[in-house]
Amino acid sequence: MKLYESPSPNALRVQVFMKEKGVDCERVAVDLRAGENISEAFLAKNPGGRVPVLELDDGTYISETVAISRYLEALHPQPNLFGDDALSMAKVEMWHRRVEINFLLNVAMAFRNITGFFKDRETCVPEWGEVAAGHALAAVPMFESQLGEQEYLAGDNFSIADITLAVGWGFAKQVKVVPLPQCPNIERWLAQVQARPSFQAD
């Protein structure tokens, strides 16, 4: 197995997921700033032009962070990170989507449209970036409330939803386009999650 990646929230999500599973593989750096991800050679691996991409030993390519994670979960079911019965699987999926679609995607749109980080290759609309930042903020009380009642986002067990929110929250803090409010429950949970061995740098 070989993982094509570049420094990004999605690469970090896969790195943490792999450490939780205790698996590792060869890493290949992809230079996003130089546009390596939209080169012909890379588009043959992933026509979507995105990292990370996992190459299997038979030459099959799996792209999309969560598809890679599900592949690893199927091969290494423990520790379980997607739920292990109908209801827990549904709860993980529900909370993970709330994090991804309502928060992380909006933070990413705010970042790209406000800062123009990829303006050499996409049309940026700063006004939309501000709207997206507002949508990301609007999702925060849902997580703050849930983490006041539950140890982890989807309930009693640590899951991929926690990985994505912790990485997304860190990214939002770093790029500073979303004015995150004080959230004592999220901060309690974040300290706990970030203390896990899987969140330590190599």
Add this chain to the structure above:
Amino acid sequence: MKLYESPSPNALRVQVFMKEKGVDCERVAVDLRAGENISEAFLAKNPGGRVPVLELDDGTYISETVAISRYLEALHPQPNLFGDDALSMAKVEMWHRRVEINFLLNVAMAFRNITGFFKDRETCVPEWGEVAAGHALAAVPMFESQLGEQEYLAGDNFSIADITLAVGWGFAKQVKVVPLPQCPNIERWLAQVQARPSFQAD
């Protein structure tokens, strides 16, 4: 079980999924135009304020189209719609996310920002709607190419990725904000998918 829904692409995705599984339940109409989904009573069911929401017999609520679908898949594994081994599960997840994130979400943003359908409750940025329409269009060749080589989007078997692309494609045709090109492979596949009993109106 009880399903809260309103006429929308996501409601249709769940309806088709349930018909594929041969399951049904009580339906409760939610009036989006009147803002019933953002009423206090509904937000207690789903703090995200979105439909569909599945209420279980014990009063548990599951929101998010794909979380509802995964719950039903776990209870009724056949016919399998999410893949049944590590690689097929990863491929379904990968193609499903390409459809959802690269195509359907962009069609929805184009629709909402260009037409101002929900302008009574959200800020619309028409310029972003045009950019999102362009992003949706840019994803189409990936599906057209795949469906020239495979019977279904994720390979040999019909999956939730096909449901989402068929519903999303129909929605894009209906709302006319994305100028869809001629795509013979997608049209071949669409005719086949839309002929399934699960796609017939009640």
